[in-house]
Amino acid sequence: MSYTLLIIVLPAIMFLILGLLGGKMKPIIAGTLGTLSLAVMTALSYFTAYEYFFRIGKGASGAYETLMAVEPYQWLKFTDKLHIDLGIMLDPISVMMLVVITTVSLMVHIYSLGYMKGEKGFQRYYAFLSLFSFSMLGLVVATNIFQMYIFWELVGVSSYSLISFYYTKPSAVAASKKAFIVTRFADLFFLVGILILSYYSGTFDFQTLTALDAPYLSSFVGASFLGISALTWAMLFIFMGGAGKSAMMPFHIWLPDAMEGPTPASALIHAATMVVAGVFLVARLFPIYLFGAPEVLTIIGYVGGITSVYAAIVACTQTDIKRVLAFSTISQIAYMITALGVSGYSGHDGLGYMASMFHLFTHAFFKALLFLGAGAIIHAVHSNEMDDMGGLKKFLPITHITFLIACLAIAGIPPFSGFFSKDEILAAALHHDKFLFACLFLGAGLTAFYMFRLYYRIFWNDTNKHYHHAPHEAGATMTIPLIILAVFSVFSGFVPFADFISADRMPFEAHIDMSVAISSVLVALLGIGIATAMYFKKTDMPDRVSNGVGNFYKWAYHKFYFDELWLFVTRKIIFNCISKPIAWFDHTIVDGFMNALAFVTNSTSDKIKGLQSGRIQQYAGVYLSGALVIVAVFAFCLVCYICGY
Structure with a gap:
């Protein structure tokens, strides 16, 4: 399957061509x-998945x-066992990620092609998209943790370039x-963790690190700091x-501001690439977490559970x-992190x-x-604020239907895709940790509420709203991707x-836990019902509710002042102390x-410069004086x- 090299090389070549x-x-x-x-890369990725x-x-x-x-090519060698290789590794999660990313x-x-038409720097934008794709694809097929780290940093550079477009x-x-910071x-x-892990294990290789009978684990015995093992x-x-890449608390603060970049780039960053890198990293090293550092896996679960509720509340x-x-996105990524923590x-x-x-x-x-639909909406009304929207369903019929499908999917309403995956996460949490299940269950209700709050305020609510310029549906280059993604959202x-x-x-037969499924659908319907009552038509109920909860709404609006x-x-603290x-x-x-x-040197130079x-x-005269001094010292000695002194 060496043809998979093309999947990585093509975007790199395209970045150089478009960049130069x-x-x-x-x-x-x-x-x-x-x-x-x-x-071409997408076709190769699907063929790779089939093969x-x-x-x-x-x-x-x-x-x-x-x-x-x-096959891994040895790039940098430190010892016989410790070296950085470059290659392409295929396993179930890397092949799945190839399909998703492409x-x-x-x-x-x-x-x-439609959204960025006429923008200054159009070519530069496509060059950065290619660099981003190259970076993320290289990350998921890395054969060792240091190769992953190289592409990990490239993903950071790419996102920085797109956000600051x-x-x-x-x-x-x-x-x-x-x-970036x-x-x-x-x-x-992350780098410190890699260095500790590789120092004791003697390898960067994923297959060696994640082997169940990994002999290197014995080298960690007795190595500890503050009573905690070096492996932990x-x-x-x-x-x-x-957690930094996937915007988990407390490193989540960068992600909302990343919206300053072009909306299609936001879709790329928030959907399938940068923000899921942290989830992929934990999944890649999952055997080490589970068998070598289970206490860290517990921490991962609780970070994800708390983040999911926090982000959902702020989104409301x-x-x-x-x-x-x-x-x-932060809340949904937290669901994935929590699922790994309870596995x-x-x-x-x-x-x-x-x-x-x-x-x-x-x-x-x-x-x-959702992000591409938001781009079509912004393209039509030239604003990001919901207060400037309302009644858009009659102006943007395709965007309206596809956006509704995405809202139903993320809310977990059957038979849309989000129902099946979120149900499995809730079932896993229920049988492992009741607190985390409660967090995710509450998050499910809040997700349905804030998504339909968004949906109603954009497409319904103020149906008599008058726009200076009548909004209209975008062209085919923007609506066709919406339709294709809507099909994936329904059937995936x-x-x-x-x-x-x-x-x-090992394949196993998964089934729907009906008790979890029914309760999750009911709480989602409850969230949708509340959103319908508050936002389907323009009323003063939202103001009364926000005033009723007092400072809590203010804290949530200000993202709890993180x-x-x-x-x-x-x-x-850091700067001053x-x-x-x-x-x-x-x-x-x-x-x-x-x-x-420098002062002593200059002063000495000033004193002796007269000698030259x-x-x-x-x-x-100086030579003669020096010679006489030497002769006198020699004669004295x-x-x-002779005198015995």
């Missing part, structure tokens, strides 16, 4: 080239095996810097890197439609792992559909996911010592020796 030569091309040519390359899952991926035992599509990326490429807007520049801060811990520290630090108060979807390894005990990957799969399509839940992806790679808390920590003393030491002690050396006057008589 795009300015000399017409925008339509640059966009068409980028889109065609993505179409792997239906022909050569399953071994004699019935479990799916790890295949090296491109499908969503292709839809974004096609959609952008409108670089003349101060808000876009600030948002891109915020995303927060994720770099988390990635520092390593896996905790690695998860912190994943936002008025910018893209920010609502951003907090929705076992084999059979139905590993339901959480399968459910997490299943929700990643279905979420990619309906969240991309019927994929027998447990037959293909599980923690132990941004202000981070500013306090960085400015008052840490950075300023270090700066004083650097300026006063280090610079002072170096300045003192260029006058031969002076040189002869000789006399002392």
Whole structure:
């Protein structure tokens, strides 16, 4: 399956072509080239999935095996065992991610042909899309954790470039810097975790690290810090890197501001690429977490559960439609993280792992559909604020229907895809941790509420609203991707996911837990009902409710002041208590010592520079004086020796 190398190489080549030569091309040519390359990659990804899952991926035992599509090439060697290799590894989750990334990326490429038409920097935008696709695809097929880290950082650079695409807007520049700094801060811990793990294990290789009989685990015995094993520290630090990328608390603050980038790029970042990298990382190293650091897996579950409720509550108060979807993304990614935290390894005990990957799969399509639908709405009314919308169903019929499908899918209403994957997560949580189940169950109701609050305020609510310019449906390049993603949002839940992806790679029969399914549908319907009562028609009920809960609404609207808390920590604590003393030491002690050396050197030079006057008589006199001093010292020593002194 060496042809899979093309899936990685094509976007890299396209990035170089569009980046270096795009300015000399017409925008339509640059966009068409980028889109065609993505179409080829998507076709290859689907063929790869067919080959792997239906022909050569399953071994004699019935479990799916790890295949090296491109044998690892040794790049950097540290020891005989410790070296960084570059290759392409195929296993169930990497093949699934190839399909998800290329499908969503292709839809974004096609959609952008219409949405970004006429934008300054159109070619640059498509170059960055290609770089983003290359980075994420390289990440998911990495053969070792350091190769993953390289592409992990490339994903960060790509997202920074896309978020700051409108670089003349101060808000876009600030948002891109915020995303870059927060994720770099988390990635520092990721790197430290990699170094600890590789130091004791002696390898970066995923197959060696995740083997159930991994002999390297014995090397961690006795290695601890503050009473916690080195392996636990390593896996905790690695998860912190994943939490940064996937915007889990407390590293979630960058994601809502990332909305400053073009809306199609937001779909790419929030649906199938950057934000699920942390989920993929935990899934990739899942055996180590489960058998080597189970306490960290517990922490992962609770971080996900708490984040899911927090983000859902905040989403209920936002008025910018893209920010609502951003907090929705945080909440849904938290569902996936929680599912991994409550998972076992084999059979139905590993339901959480399968459910997490299943929700990643279905979420990619309906969240991309929501963001692209939001782009079509913004394109029609030239505003992100819900207050500027209302009654758009008669102006945007295709966008209306596809957006409704996505809302039903994310709310978990059968038979839409989100119902099947979210139901499995709730079932896994119920049988593992009642608190986490309560968090996710509450999140399910809130999700249905805030999504239909969004839906009603955009398409219904103020049906008599008058627009300065009559909104109209977008062109085919924007509506066709909406229709395709809507089809995926309806039918992707019927994929027998447990037959293909599980923690132990053995297919198992998953079934719907009717008690969980019925209760989750009922709480979703309750959320939709409340949203209908409050927002189907324009009333004063939302104002009365927000006033009734008092300061809680204000806190939720301001995201519980996490941004202000981070500013306090960085400015008052890190800058004042840490950075300023270090700066004083650097300026006063280090610079002072170096300045003192320079002063002594200059002063000495001033004193002795007269010795190099260029006058031969002076040189002869100095030479003669020196010779006489040496002769006198020698004579004195000789006399002392003769006299016995």
